[in-house]
């Protein structure tokens with residue numbers, strides 16, 4: 472278990488890209504156990520390119536438990552380009568948990584060349600480290616801002632936050648998002664109680680401080696909305 476020094480002056484915090492696909496009525500999953508794909512092959516390839524352009528990819532423990540993702544770069548040519556540039560084939564994979572209920576047999580811990588970083592509040596960090604063993608490096612830091620500071624010290628300049636709705640909400644509410652990519656799927660899910668983008672919170676990006684639309688890109692019947700969050704409190 473590692474414990475970052477909160478007083479150590481570090482490099483600028485990473486550029487944070489928040490990526491999400493939602494139904495037209497704002498749901499990011501349905502209520503079934505199967506994994507719901509809200510976009511299509513061309514968009515999944517675009518997301519793969521964004522992963523390959525990132526130094527780290529972050530998800531919440533809820534997404535690890537629900538989707539069991541690997542969070543690796545899929546396209547061999549993108550992996551080769553990263554390696555040729557002296558970078559690891561895959562970005563650093565990052566999981567945020569509060570209680571530490573993560574299964575070391577989950578794919579994110581068993582696949583990939585480098586084990587993930589798991590951030591956890593100090594109170595649960597030792598137990599989480601014991602549970603995960605060599606499958607992950609557990610770091611005692613709970614809040615998104617502290618996580619970003621620690622990632623910056625590890626050389627992360629561009630972080631892709633892939634979800635789920637709770638983590639999206641936590642980063643937006645803390646005003647730590649620089650860019651938002653939202654893919655809107657052309658259907659309604661209407662599932663009461665299912666995960667939404669984002670979970671309700673007090674957001675600084677309200678009507679008094681709207682986001683700037685940088686691009687609206689049709690992709691068949693889906694659309695990618697790319698927003699820049701000019702008010703985010705970057706340290707640079």
Ligand SMILES: NC(=O)c1ccc[n+]([C@@H]2O[C@H](COP(=O)([O-])OP(=O)(O)OC[C@H]3O[C@@H](n4cnc5c(N)ncnc54)[C@H](OP(=O)(O)O)[C@@H]3O)[C@@H](O)[C@H]2O)c1
Nearest residue numbers: 491492499500531532533534567569570634635636637638
């Ligand atoms: N459509 C998309 O683009 C997309 C992308 C990703 C995921 N998803 C979907 O999203 C759903 C999962 O979303 P979710 O909201 O249930 O879970 P989540 O956002 O993936 O993870 C939430 C968990 O993160 C941990 N956490 C750590 N720090 C936190 C903080 N500061 N604030 C809040 N939580 C913190 C907690 O873990 P502990 O519970 O371990 O304490 C919390 O329960 C799944 O259905 C998945 O399929 C959709």
